Structures are given as C-alpha cells and as structure tokens.
Amino acid sequence: MPKLITTRTRIADLGKPRVIIIGGGFGGLEVIKGLQNHKVQVVLFDKHNHHTFQPLLYQVATSGLETSSIVAPFRKLFGKQDDFYFRLGEVKRINSIENYIETSIGVVKYDYLVIATGAVTNFYGMNEVEKHSSSMKNIVDATKLRNKIIRQLEYALLTEDPEVMNSLMDFVIVGGGPTGVELSGALTELKKNVFPKDYKELDMRQMDIHLIEASPRLLNGMSVQAGEKALKFLTEMGVKVHLNAAVKSYDGYEIMLSTGEKLISKSLIWAAGVKGNPVEGINPDVVARGNRLLVDEFNRVKGYDNIFAIGDVALMEGDVKFPKGHPMMAPPAQQQGKLLAKNIKNLITNKPLKPFSYFDKGSMATIGRHKAVVDIKGIRFQGFFAWYVWMFVHLMSIVGFRNKVFTFFSWMWNYFSFDRSNRLIIGRNEEKINQEELSKQSA
C-alpha cells in the first residue's frame, strides 16, 4: 500500500511527480493517454464520472441517440492505466504559490497542473434570455431539451388558442454555427418523419423552426461555399433562417430581434456562443478574450511555470492562421493535449519543450439525411458523400469501442426506419403536465 497523504481526498503519494488534470474533455483525455506508462502520477478531477462526446449532444436532444452512446465512464477508459487516479469533484480554487488545488472533496498538491475545463454557454450578459432558454453543454442539458421538445407537443394538443399553440409548436434556435445548424436540421427531420405520425391531431405545417444568426452567413468557421450550401439545404427543408438578426430580448414567450421582427415561442435554444471556463485563483490579467487563459506556445499559462491550459479554455495567440486563438472545438484541444503530455515528460527529463503548431484537418457539419458540408484542406464538398464522410469521422471519433458500435446501430436504425426511438420524457417531476401551463407566458 502506498503511503497516504494527509488530505481528505486520499490520493496516494507515490513519490513521483503528480500531474493534476482538471476536466476530462477531449483535451484532458489526450494528456492522460500521453502520460501512460511514464514516471508520473496522473490525477483527473471532473464534476462528472464520464467523458461526454459533445458534438453529438444535439442528437440526444432530438431523440436520435440514447445518452449512454455518447458518454464513457473515466474509470472504464483508464482502468488499466497504472498510477492513474480519478476523483469525482469540483475544483474550487488553485493556490499557485503553494501548488495545491482546493476541491469540493479536499485539498491536493500538484507538481504540474493542467486546466482543461473547456467552455460554458455564453449569454453575453443577457440574464433574462439565459433564464428562459435551453442550452446544450452536457448530457443533463441535452436530456432536458429532449424532454422539453416532446412535452411542448403534448401541451399543444391541449389548447384551442392559435397563438398559444404556435408558441408551443415553434422552436427558435439562436446561433448559426455547427450546433445551431445541426439542431435545426435534426428538428426538421423530426417534424417531417416522426411528429406527423405521433401527433395526428396537430397540423404539423404549423410547426416553424427558426434559426437566428447575427452575422450575414451560416457556419462562420467554414468556407463561404459551405455556409451557402448549408443555408440552401436548411431553406429547402423549411427552416426559416434569419441572417443579420440578433436576439434583443426574450421573456419565455416573445422574442424581439434586432431587425424589429417579433417571434412567439416557448422554446428558445441558445447555441450562439461559448466562453472559456477558467478556475479561480489564476491571475485575472491572463484571463483574456472570450474568458480564455493566455498561454504561451507550450500551453503554459502566462506567468506560471507549472500550470498549463489546453483546449477551449486556453488562448494561444500568434498562430499564423488563427492569430486570435484556435477555434473552440475538439481538434485543437486534442492536439494540444497530446503535445502537452510530451512536453510534461520533457520537463521532467530536462529536455527542451516543443512549441505547439495546429494541424487544421478541416471541419464539417451535417444538416440532415444525405446533406452535410465538408471543408478538408483545399477540398470542399457538400451533399450525399459529405454526409457519409461526416458520419464516418464522427463514428471514429466517439470515445470507446462499445459506443462506436451502438451509435452505428442507432444510426442504421434511424436511417432505414426514418424513426427516432428515443422520444422519451424522462426526469423527476418532468413528466407532470398541467393545463395551467397553457398561458401566454413563459413555460
């Protein structure tokens, strides 16, 4: 038995350098994998006991995938890795002078600290909008949204007031990035293939799906061609796309747009932006644009020797292609995590550090059946083949072999049946439905 240190977290002192990683997202996982079989102790802290494959949360929200297919318990992923310790808990504060973290379960010392806490939804200070909208950053969010979508249609059956009925049947998605585009597309497929069978009593032509984007185009992170094609696909599918339009206010019922237009909906889904999610205790001067921590080319947080940040929460300036920081998505996080694991080993063995350089593999988004847009290097393509490429790449990226297999089966099932079997309302006190909710106000 290794000697136990005196803090209450009971993480054994193995007498070797301890690397604490805060957050088991795409970046954190790569650091852990990269440090396997090296002479360090790896400690992961996370608020969840599982990794979440965030790019597919929208499919959970739209009944296409079950929750368990896109999450993987950390202990399953790293159960065989020596000197790996997981602790379920929230990190409250970093003490960089004395090299320890304060957590909901006690205090732990570190030799190297990796902040991989990712991002949270950014409502840009609009508290009223935040209060009334749905967002999607974890499994609970996605399940709540799924419950809500289905419940709104159950409510719509109960009213004769056409305005209230529309407020229940219309969905407004804010943000024309990949999440907004993919969610609008998936909702449209529910509207087309599933809801008409389920809700014969409702006139499904009354169901409107609005997509609101503040800039003049969709998919800003991709090519102009991809953005235009996505707009074409969505418009053909019946999505009402509002470009150059921002949400001014939302009280749970009325949405005021910057264009002066007013929409009525009890369901606003916010996918308009994220911001970094840094940990308390870091010098506020290095918290920069988008609430991200300024890091050097080795992902070291500026002004610190042994604290690193990777992925969405890190802002590395100076990349020729991304001078204002890398996009907040999986690939930069994964590549930074992989390199950081090497650099931590280099630090320990007194070897020189390697600077990070981002290899942009391109990006893609799916809109619906046989409809996707792909930018890979100079090559851009859209439609049928792009859709298969999107599915293949996502399937290969899902963490865990079992999850790949089960996601593949679910997708096959959905493809051939045109069905979405997970249209379930599951949650405490969520199943309750009361006539009283049918007012012209917030649900």
Add this chain to the structure above:
Amino acid sequence: MPKLITTRTRIADLGKPRVIIIGGGFGGLEVIKGLQNHKVQVVLFDKHNHHTFQPLLYQVATSGLETSSIVAPFRKLFGKQDDFYFRLGEVKRINSIENYIETSIGVVKYDYLVIATGAVTNFYGMNEVEKHSSSMKNIVDATKLRNKIIRQLEYALLTEDPEVMNSLMDFVIVGGGPTGVELSGALTELKKNVFPKDYKELDMRQMDIHLIEASPRLLNGMSVQAGEKALKFLTEMGVKVHLNAAVKSYDGYEIMLSTGEKLISKSLIWAAGVKGNPVEGINPDVVARGNRLLVDEFNRVKGYDNIFAIGDVALMEGDVKFPKGHPMMAPPAQQQGKLLAKNIKNLITNKPLKPFSYFDKGSMATIGRHKAVVDIKGIRFQGFFAWYVWMFVHLMSIVGFRNKVFTFFSWMWNYFSFDRSNRLIIGRNEEKINQEELSKQSA
C-alpha cells in the same frame, strides 16, 4: 375534423363508445391492442409518455442496460392505430355517477373505464424506512439507484474511517422475491467483474451484499426447489442471505433486524413488497387486500357496470390455484387485458361475456451468469440452460422490436466483455460530491 368536446383535454368526440384506459403497463397495452380496428375510441392516460418494461429495471440500476432499451413511447407503439388517443397526464379522480375522470389536464367522459394503474412500493407504513431507502418502480427510480451505487464507491475512496467505509461499500437489499434475488445477483457481478478494475484503491472484499427475507425461503412465488437453488447460487456468489429476518428500523445508516442483528449501510434497497395503486373515487368498500380493487370474473370492479380493473391493481378471488388473487406480475395483467378487450367488444355488441381463467405459464428468476431458476408447469430446472431460457423469454417479451435488438446487443456485449458500460452518474445536482457527506449518518 371531428367535433371537439368542450373539456380542456381536447379529445375529439368521434360519436362512438369511448374506452379510457388509465395506465400503459402490461395490462393496459393489451387492452389497447385488443381494441384495434374495432368501433370504439381508445384513450390512454399515463403519467409517462412511455411504457416501462419493469422486470428489467434492476439491470438499468446495475449498469447492465441503458434506459432507452426497456422503455417504448406510447405514440410509437400505437401511432398507426386508428381512433387511438394518448394524453400525458395524471388521473386525479373518477366520477362514476356522471362517467367522467378528472385529470391534471382537464375532464373527460368515458363509456367504459379500465383502471390499469398497477402497483406502488409497499413500505407497510414504515415512513422512516421509506424516507431513507431506494426502490425501483420506474426509470427515474432505477437511474437514481444506479447513480447512488456508483456514487457510494466514489465516496468510499475518501474516508479512512473503516465503519464509514463499510457503510458506503455495503448494500442491503430487502425482499427475497425475484427483484431482490436478481438485484443481489447483479450487484455481486459488478463487485466481482467491474468494481475491482474501477476501484483499485478499495479492497473489494470489504463490499458486502446482504439480502433480507422475512419468510424462511427465497422466491416464495416459485417452487421450493427454485428457492433452494437460488439460495445456493447466491450464497456461493458471496451474498449474505438472512432468512426469517425483517427490517425493524432504518435511519439511513443503521438497520435493525427482527433477529436482533444490526447492519450498517447507507444503501438500503427496498424490494419487499408492492401494493395496488387504485384511483380516487372508487367505493372504498371494494378496496381490498393489498390495496387492490375487488373485481368479478370479467374484471369488472364490484358494484360498477362500466368500470374495470386489471393487473396488479385488481383482485379477482376464486381462482382455484390463486383463491386470494393472482400474482402481481406481468402475465395475469396481460391475459386479463387481452380478455377484457374482447369482453368490451362483447358488451358493445350485446354478446355474452367470457369469464377470466388464468393460464399459468410458470415463472423464473435469474441470479447471474449461467445461473437462473425456472418453473414451467411441472418442469423445474436451474442453472445454465435455465439462464438461456430466462434471457430468451425476456427478450421476446420486451416491447418493441428495436428494444429487443438493442437489449440483445447489450447482453451479448456484457456477456463477452464481462463489462457493464452504463456505470454512469447522470442527474441534476447528483454529480456533486462533497466531503461533508462522509458522516456516520444518512447520506
């Protein structure tokens, strides 16, 4: 468009007899299926938007199956059935004089009413025990229990007090019926195959699984031979079975048994009994033993012409083999539901009613890998072959083809990998873990 009646539930008046079914369990589903394509309007009220396959809830609780595999949305099941209406809502009260029900979403008239509300957990008035224990009657219960089991082990990592550690690692299951036996077995398999890899820091020999049964034997509903073999299997697997022992009190930490023995555990799982779940408004004189509604041989609630009860909530006396009522499990509910659909058609067409007679197909329970007990008619067998029979019968009984396929894949996966991939903590405010919980008291 059919004319809408004036109640707020907006269920169309089709001008044909309306059959309202309260509850979409095993019995309710059979009534709906049986009334397909007949000249009646079928209305299902349920608090959930899905049917739950309750016999496998214990596998959800022990991380063996994902929730979505054992539930099926009602609208998916009956989307193609003409004149079928589903309403998500709670039935509050029956008005048998004026033939309507009051629900959380309004009032609806019926011509024929079928009470198929099943059963709830019976704590026999022990409120303190109820407050501190887990039970399993729906998906939310099962998920809460899964979360709890995993969380207890995460907590166990954080304490040095051997008593507190035992209170977290020990699990006490009350009730030696099928649910208790199956749950004890499944927990033992987690202890043997999964937890040692996940929790290398814990000494898994410290994890005790207790099964408490008030009578002198296990599986009272089955043959003596099945009960003895189940006891042998469980004991070999390491379960501590306490026969002739009842729970006297539980404060969330200490369990006092009628034998004078004291157990310490923060996890007590109550599977010691169920009671009928009748609806308000029925004459209290017909609420009989086990809170069940007395029905005649046509499942008509005694004293009523057009109100029926089937399944767990119905008590039909006089069956030669079951003079005190049929067992509270799926087959009687299904057979009663099937016959009742026919009898409702007979009533409408003025044909004579057929009395119910239960065809006992036997019963079975699984204990673990290659270990099950089966009683079919005169034939009793246990072990390897029984286990395959158990799996086959359950697979065939799961509602929905997709669910059969996905459950089959999950079982294959679990069988060959010895793994349980759904060991997830998912829930609002459930992921939080705080050192403060580590007291010698209720969690």
